[in-house]
Amino acid sequence: MEKVGFTLIALLCCYSSTVYATKDYTLKYDLTSKTLNVSLGSKLILQHSPSSSMFFVGNGQVNFREFRGNFFINNYVGDKIPATSFTVNSTANSDIISFKTEQSRVKVTLETKDSHPLVVSFVTGPFFNDFWLRVVASPDERVYGLGEQYSYLNLRGRTYPIWTREQGVGRNKSNIVTFFADNLAGGAGGDYHTTYFPQTTFVSSRNLYCHYGGYNYAEVNLQPPNFHEIYVNGPVSSFYFQSKPDLKSLVGLLTHYLGTQPKLPDWVYTGAILGVQGGTEVMLQRYNQAKQNGVPVSGLWIQDWAGVLKTSFGSRLFWNWIWNQTVYPDLDNEIKLLKGNGTRVLGYINPNLNSNGDLYTQAAKGGYLIKKSDGTPYLTDFGEFNCGTVDLTNPNARKWYKEVIQTNMIDLGLSGWMADFGEYVPADGAVFYSNQTGREVHNQWPTLWAEVNRNAIDERNVTGDVVFWMRAGSAGTSKYTTLMWAGDQNVDFSYGDGLPSTIPAALNMGMSGIGITHFDIGGYTTAAQFQKFGQALVRTEELLLRSAEAAIFTPMFRSHEGNQPKANVQFYTNDFIEKSFGRLAQIFVHISNYTKSVVRDNHDLGIPAQRPLFMEFPTDDISKSVSYQYMFGSDLLVAPVIQGNVETMNVYLPPGDWKFIWDKNEYSGHNYYNVTATMGMPPAFYKKTSEYASMFSEIQTKFPPLPLPPATTTSQPITTGSPCTSGSSSSLGGVSISLIVYMYLICVILCFSPLKSFL
Numbered sequence: 001m002e003k004v005g006f007t008l009i010a011l012l013c014c015y016s017s018t019v020y021a022t023k024d025y026t027l028k029y030d031l032t033s034k035t036l037n038v039s040l041g042s043k044l045i046l047q048h049s050p051s052s053s054m055f056f057v058g059n060g061q062v063n064f065r066e067f068r069g070n071f072f073i074n075n076y077v078g079d080k081i082p083a084t085s086f087t088v089n090s091t092a093n094s095d096i097i098s099f100k101t102e103q104s105r106v107k108v109t110l111e112t113k114d115s116h117p118l119v120v121s122f123v124t125g126p127f128f129n130d131f132w133l134r135v136v137a138s139p140d141e142r143v144y145g146l147g148e149q150y151s152y153l154n155l156r157g158r159t160y161p162i163w164t165r166e167q168g169v170g171r172n173k174s175n176i177v178t179f180f181a182d183n184l185a186g187g188a189g190g191d192y193h194t195t196y197f198p199q200t201t202f203v204s205s206r207n208l209y210c211h212y213g214g215y216n217y218a219e220v221n222l223q224p225p226n227f228h229e230i231y232v233n234g235p236v237s238s239f240y241f242q243s244k245p246d247l248k249s250l251v252g253l254l255t256h257y258l259g260t261q262p263k264l265p266d267w268v269y270t271g272a273i274l275g276v277q278g279g280t281e282v283m284l285q286r287y288n289q290a291k292q293n294g295v296p297v298s299g300l301w302i303q304d305w306a307g308v309l310k311t312s313f314g315s316r317l318f319w320n321w322i323w324n325q326t327v328y329p330d331l332d333n334e335i336k337l338l339k340g341n342g343t344r345v346l347g348y349i350n351p352n353l354n355s356n357g358d359l360y361t362q363a364a365k366g367g368y369l370i371k372k373s374d375g376t377p378y379l380t381d382f383g384e385f386n387c388g389t390v391d392l393t394n395p396n397a398r399k400w401y402k403e404v405i406q407t408n409m410i411d412l413g414l415s416g417w418m419a420d421f422g423e424y425v426p427a428d429g430a431v432f433y434s435n436q437t438g439r440e441v442h443n444q445w446p447t448l449w450a451e452v453n454r455n456a457i458d459e460r461n462v463t464g465d466v467v468f469w470m471r472a473g474s475a476g477t478s479k480y481t482t483l484m485w486a487g488d489q490n491v492d493f494s495y496g497d498g499l500p501s502t503i504p505a506a507l508n509m510g511m512s513g514i515g516i517t518h519f520d521i522g523g524y525t526t527a528a529q530f531q532k533f534g535q536a537l538v539r540t541e542e543l544l545l546r547s548a549e550a551a552i553f554t555p556m557f558r559s560h561e562g563n564q565p566k567a568n569v570q571f572y573t574n575d576f577i578e579k580s581f582g583r584l585a586q587i588f589v590h591i592s593n594y595t596k597s598v599v600r601d602n603h604d605l606g607i608p609a610q611r612p613l614f615m616e617f618p619t620d621d622i623s624k625s626v627s628y629q630y631m632f633g634s635d636l637l638v639a640p641v642i643q644g645n646v647e648t649m650n651v652y653l654p655p656g657d658w659k660f661i662w663d664k665n666e667y668s669g670h671n672y673y674n675v676t677a678t679m680g681m682p683p684a685f686y687k688k689t690s691e692y693a694s695m696f697s698e699i700q701t702k703f704p705p706l707p708l709p710p711a712t713t714t715s716q717p718i719t720t721g722s723p724c725t726s727g728s729s730s731s732l733g734g735v736s737i738s739l740i741v742y743m744y745l746i747c748v749i750l751c752f753s754p755l756k757s758f759l
Helices: 002-013 176-184 247-258 266-270 280-292 331-340 358-366 395-410 445-459 499-511 541-551 575-590 592-605 693-702 737-752
Strands: 026-030 035-040 043-048 055-058 060-067 070-077 086-090 094-100 105-113 116-123 130-136 143-147 159-162 198-204 208-212 218-221 227-233 239-243 272-275 297-301 308-311 314-317 344-349 352-354 379-381 386-389 416-419 467-470 483-485 630-632 636-638 648-653 657-660 666-668 671-676 684-687
Touching: 026 086, 035 116, 035 239, 055 105, 116 130, 143 159, 143 499, 159 198, 198 218, 198 247, 208 227, 208 247, 239 247, 247 499, 266 297, 266 575, 266 592, 272 280, 272 575, 280 297, 280 331, 280 575, 297 416, 331 344, 344 395, 352 358, 358 386, 358 395, 395 445, 416 445, 445 467, 499 541, 499 630, 541 575, 575 592, 575 693, 592 693, 657 693, 666 671, 684 693
Parallel strands: 272 297, 297 344, 344 416, 416 467, 467 483
Antiparallel strands: 026 035, 035 043, 043 130, 055 130, 060 070, 086 094, 094 105, 105 116, 116 239, 130 227, 143 198, 159 218, 198 208, 208 239, 218 227, 308 314, 352 386, 379 386, 630 636, 636 684, 648 671, 657 666, 657 684
16 A cells, blocks of 8 residues: 555656647656656657756856957856756646756746747856756767867767857867967967857757757867766857757758758859959959960959058958959949959958048947947957957947948949958957947857848848858858858868868858858968978969869859968969869859759758768768768769879768769769779769769760870978877977978967968
């Protein structure tokens, strides 16, 4: 009889776990044992017991130190207090759980809302400023996303701070470039986690995702074997959980929830967007020469359209976004003539204004700039010139800057632009119109910047014809931006910060709901001042053409001259390089109907253009471990050459029947193959059953590689660092004195000038 009574009591305690029709999650709890489980279907999401708290609260201090977009964060953890007992109040629409801690109570609300089966909200009260949530994990679970992460595809086993900033130089702490950039350039070296676009959203191989709805500073700890821990500093927003049978549909839901990017303009697919600068005459010279050498040109990107500023370190852009008629005379007429010939002209803008410019004067007078506590504009030193930053929390400032874009860029005839920066908002010391602190608005800033650009083109009814691309981002940026780009890679083959890093970056972005991205063909970051030491970081012909090969299988084919154009090999360096570049651009155009379908799928279904192999082949175990190959759409497997001096590639093909674009032979899947990968023949396979098979098969016959001219030799770039997945590292003991001297001098220069300034 005593046992029967105890059983009845236990059943009554669990009675509140009844699942209501309006709830898509399952809550089970036992007040006697003080245990609680929250599940989506068969997947356990949250778990609480006296020995393992579901969450913790505490008090600590997060300190930020900034140097030209590089943030150094010290998170001091004071207390970390677990929850103990709890009570539950269930209704038809929600479950409200009151947890007791040592100092107070924490209210937890479980709901099904906002297109999510489980939304978890916390009210921690005024006693705490630190919060940790633990999400159930399995030891063999793989995790992807967290925005644009360059170093790894599977993020498991590391902690990722969520704070937008410069990506860093080198980004590999075992790398000599990173070492000197860290120690002699104010910490500009970066690390595996530093990125322009962090996002507190991760996708799990358990076919679920977790999205944090706030913009606070956060850290996602993916190291423990049995849980993922999300730390949030400041007021806690809601956590959104979604689960689906497969990753493709799961990511599609995430993309639509955060906001889908529009389809790209058709003109983007008609050729290369050539990064050129130097004035109207130079622009037209580059254009005419490219056309003569068979380069299909869809656009000319002139980032110096507003003029240049001479500094002791060279030419910089003059951040005053008004057409400079001295540098670009007759530009308005040339834009019309070029457009009539099928070529667009594009420009550049960022949310910062040179204090010596007309726009700064207007913005300061109108009260449109971020301010200091004394009410004067908050100025940032960008290297021999100071800038004010438009306060994007001010509706009047947003309206004014939107009209600047419309009048000075769209009405001029520009068909697009790089909407740069967005990472430099200070954590402390600045005053915003919204009365938010810098800590509160910092991560949201890129989304506000994206919205201003998008409103400018929407109101002019040119969405679908004008394209802008961004590097900085946060949750919700995808709702506004038309395109992302991977930022400032080194002009080399380093895994941490060179050409290879663009692949995990694109794949993690896609898993985070941002499916249309691309990168600078040829990279950006160059350091050639001390070539006499024989160790300069400069772009070679090989690096340029290998990156152009990879760009074929992305949504946009756009080049960049780099921060030191004269030091780098350019697409126009000689006729052979330009013809080779043009041939690759022709292949990009040839497959444009397929690329359009891939971009359309991203817009309609939320499926990213560049996808990890396991998204298309979820039951194939080998596909889960492949990081530097990807699917471009559902039919095309791409294995870009991402190292120097490569003639063949060992490529893994998932299950199915495949054809290689360079020999048309059939290959059975679930196997590795050594295939030709000589310059100009990027390894790519298509499904035998693809409706685009005939188009892919024409590549070999229509675009044979160009014969090398007798005098041409392929120089090799320096390779800084090793694959992040290899576990190997560079040793300072083996570095030559000339390299150390060289890097020291480079870093001395970098101490006084941000990398983006070498224009």
